[in-house]
Amino acid sequence: MAPPRKNTLPKPLPDSFILQDTEKKKWRLGRIIGQGGFGLIYLASLDVDRPVAADTAFVIKVEYQENGPLFSELKFYQRAAKPESIQKWKRKRKLDFLGIPTYWGSGLAEHNDLRYRFMAMDRLGSDLQKVCDSSGGRLKKATVLQLGQRLLDVLEYIHENEYVHADIKAANLMLGYSNREQVYLADYGLSYRYCPDGVHKEYRENPKKGHNGTIEYTSIDAHKGLAPSRRGDLQILGFCLLHWLCGSLPWDRFLKNPTQVQEAKVRLMDNLPDSVQQWSVSGASTDEVASYFLYVKTLDYQDKPNYQHLKDLLGSVVKGRLDFSMPQGPAGPSATKNPKSMEKKAARARGPPSAKPLPAEQDDEEHEEVKSKPVPAPYIRRPPITKPQSQPKDDVLPAVRRSLRPRSAHRYKEVDSEDEEEEEEEEDDVRPKPIPACYLRGPPIGPGAQPKQVNL
Structure with a gap:
């Protein structure tokens, strides 16, 4: 046979x-x-x-x-x-x-x-994917944060024992057969011994092995063909948390094109915290997940994460039973933003890997107030001048206007915003530029002054 x-x-x-x-x-x-x-x-x-x-x-x-x-x-x-x-x-x-x-x-x-x-x-019970499907594709914020904290406990254990999971997703999370409060990270078929005998694998990109894992959640390192690492596991978990909280991910429409998915994930990590915070849904902000990503972004390939710091970023006060009932409000991104809150959370998330969360937020708030005060006018205006100043050159104004434009909240359109800016710059270069006024008029002439005679 x-x-x-x-x-x-x-x-x-x-x-x-x-x-x-x-x-x-x-x-x-x-x-x-x-x-x-x-x-x-x-x-x-x-x-x-x-x-x-x-x-x-x-x-x-x-x-x-x-x-x-x-x-x-x-x-x-x-x-x-x-x-x-x-x-x-x-x-x-x-x-x-x-x-x-x-x-x-x-x-x-x-x-x-x-x-x-x-x-x-x-024997285990139902998987979390079925729970998500039955609750409209999303989970309540408190439940998402609790799941994140529990999974960080699991990841810390397996990472300390030289392994990474490399395929975290709702379908691989199982509820207990007799106790739905117990959630297990299962299916270690793609688990990888990243640190055999205490020696971490080297950073080595391999395009032939690119895009391994589940495309929605796999890490940017995996897209590049790197061997799985602790940093990669944490990034995969972050993508899961964002999906469970919001019901969708910014790259959902690109899933048939791994390269576009990779580019969208890079944009999300490059534009933190706004790229995550703008994905908030009604009644559930993504502030904690954005802070989580900001910390993960500070990790190098071989760095050991501070798991307790990550758990604290996801909410040290989140307790109680897991609530798998359907969350209120529609799924999808929301334009609601809270920049002040995000700035404080971002500062906490960017703390050193070995540092614990800041003991108090009072210093942050004082620093916030100092930054937010406008600069007094005497320090931004020059003393009154008697001599007339030449007009600014018009060819400088388009660049100034562009630098003052607010960044678009829609970072995941198929046309990259950087390409659009380059096209606008090219258009500005092509437009005829008016002749600056200083080349059309001479210096101002006083009331008693006479024009000089020019000998021909």
Whole structure:
């Protein structure tokens, strides 16, 4: 029999098939409850003498042995996420919960000359994508910020254990089977060991590997073909938070063109905080997400993030139960802006990576007041002059007018605003320029003065 093609769903195993993992534990398969990527997900039980109950606490993911994603996921759990390691971390950080599914075992199996790889895991509930779809494509702001904080706990753990996730998205976030308050970051098929044995991967762009990951959320580094990093994980999470909060992203209409998506993400990061703040929706500002992005922008490729600072930027006072009910107000960007608030939050976000959030905002407010006071007129006007001044050259005025124009809030049109400005400059150069007045009139003549005689 010809070997199965890679990256295809496996042929289902028989009902009640018995698997044995590497630690000699036996598992009985129940019905298929889902599929993802290139694998099937079965209900499973350690009680092999009776059919698998509908409320079993375990599932088993099955793929062909030749496929890569499940192998990568297994390596992550075996190296970085053993149950005892997670428990030790939780005690050290005083965490009641850490959203990484529990790994219970793995192994190989064979049926009808086909070889399978399998992994036993905790059974989880619905994914967050279904929750978003049922709530109009958005989540309430408090819920988004809480999810961000919890995911930062997960990312800090896996980053400290030499791995990055590289594919954070709502479809890979699972609610607990019996407790919807517990949210797990699942599916480590694209996880990457960015720092093997403590040595960070070098910064090396590779266009052949460009645009890896889920196009809506993948990092700018991934668009360039860089190996995944901690900075990339944080940027991916930021794009997710913005999407969950607003119901859309500025590059949604470009998703079939990865290069345009990359350019739109670069524009968003280059024009912070306005580029994020102008994407606010009714009743939910994006100030915290903009501050989050401003901090992520300060990170170099190999930098270690300050996770507590990021959690504080997302709102240290956000507590309570997760509310997945439909948010009020329409989705989509809003023109409402609060520059003063954003300026203060931006200053906090740009703080040094190792610094904690500023202890008080009083100094910021005083600094704000000093900056906002107008300069007294005596210091901007010259003393009265008796000699007439020549008129400014007209060819300078178009450039001055252009520099005073407010920046457009619509930063994501298909025509780049910089191109439009270049076209305007070219038009100004082509227009005939009036002759400056100083070349048409001589100096002013006093009432008693007589014109000089010119000898021809």
